[in-house]
Amino acid sequence: MIRKRKGLPVILHLTGWIILFILPQFLISGGLFKDERTTRIVLFNTLVFVILFYTNYLWLVPKLAQKGRWLAFLVLAASLIVFLGWASGKFYENLFAPPREVREQIAQTEQRPPRDDHGRRRGGGIALYNFFITSFLVSGFAVGIRYAESAVRKEEEIKELEREKLNSELALLKNQVSPHFFFNTLNNIYALIEINREDAREAVLSLSKMMRYMLYESEQGNTRLSHEIEFMKGYIDLMKLRLSDRVRLTVSFPEEYEDQDLPPLLFIPFIENAFKHGVSNMGNSFIDIALRAEDGEITFLTANSISRPGAEAPRPASGIGLDNVRKRLSLLYPGRHELRISDQESIFTVVLTIRT
Structure with a gap:
């Protein structure tokens, strides 16, 4: 689930209003809290544009604009600006009006008092123009921020859905690997019973250890490379019990390497495939298995x-195991892995390189 941080946006909004709006007004007016009139002007202007911004940001944009009701949005947004402009005019009219004593004296003498507004009234048209320009900018800013936030939120939701889909697909693929692995292993143990019952009992014990690994450690989502290597060694030792002297088995795992996280049972399908197709009862055969982990790369090889002479090599996309591992690699390491499967004469080779 996407976790929302509620405190941070409030702090950002307050900081934005202070830095971008309140502080410049004070500086333009000649200093912070120069006099009571300046303070009232700054606070009133801030209140007006806060109302304008958040009415658009919290209500007009999400309720109208983002639902395609642009005409209603424009009418209400323009009406709000006109109303706030009228309210601002009344505020300034009262703020710069002569004191009551002066107004009473004017009423008695019917004389116009000298202007003490330093030309502010003569700039009324400019002030009105500035107000509407600022209002449109504030409204546009509210629209832009709301749409930007919606775009970011939508992108986060899409990524969350993709993560959930990825986890579901990986769980499904891993659940396919486990039964497939046990099915093949039990078949091998069954065949071993006919050859050597003592070895078969040892194989069952080894299988129980591997089951414990698959049921507990691999359920964590990721495992350690060291654990995966130990699991592969156990499986290879189990398969060695049924090999004859005609099969040459070469296994090379590094003694020292940088341990790291990786998905469980990633290499087992290739090892299963090698034992399934590389053992011959008719003549000499071989299986080579090697793994190297260095410089941020893991390279795994089976050959x-x-x-049988003239037999076709197993196709890369055939079988549950190989097809499964291809899908897992594309989901877990997009653009960070290379899988090469080749059949040259009578040798079938798999080379997997992962950039971690």
Whole structure:
């Protein structure tokens, strides 16, 4: 779920009003709290534009503009500006009006008093023009911020949905790997029973350890490379129990490497595939398995002979295991992995490189 930080936007809004609006007005007026009139002007202007901004930001834009009701939005936004302009005019009229004693004296003498507004009234048209320009800018700013926030929120929701979809797909794929792995392993143990019952009992014990790993550690989402290597070693030892002297098995895992997180059971389908297609009962065969982890890359390799002369190598997209691992790689390492599967004469080779 997307967590919203409620305190930060309030602080940002307050800081924005102080820096972008209140402070410049005080500076233009000749200093902070120069006199009571200046303070009243600054506070009133701020109040007017706060009302204008948040009426657009909180109500007009989300309720009208973002729902396609642009005509109603424009009419109400313009009406709000006109009303606030009228209210501002009344405020300034009262602010700069002569004192009551002077007004009474004017009424008695019917004489016009000398102007003490330093030319402010003569600039009334300019002030009105500035008000409307500022009002349109504030309204546009409110619209822009609201749409920008909506775009960011929508992008976050899309990313969250993509993460949930990714996790669901990965969980489904991992759930496919486990039954497939156990099915093949149990078949191997069943075949081993006919050959050597003592080895079969040892195989069952090894399988129980692997089941514990798959049920508990791999359920955490990620595992450590060191744990995955130990799991692969256990599986290879299990498969070695049924190999004859005609099969040459070479395994190379690094003694020292930088341990890191990675998805569980990522390499097992390739090892299963090598044992399935690389063991021949008719002649000599071989299986090579190697892993290297250095410089931010993990390189995994399997190479095996094709079990029967003239037999076709297993197709890269065939079988649950290989097809599954391709999908997992595309989801987990998009643009950060390279999977090369080749069949040269009687050798089937898989090279997987992952940039972590």
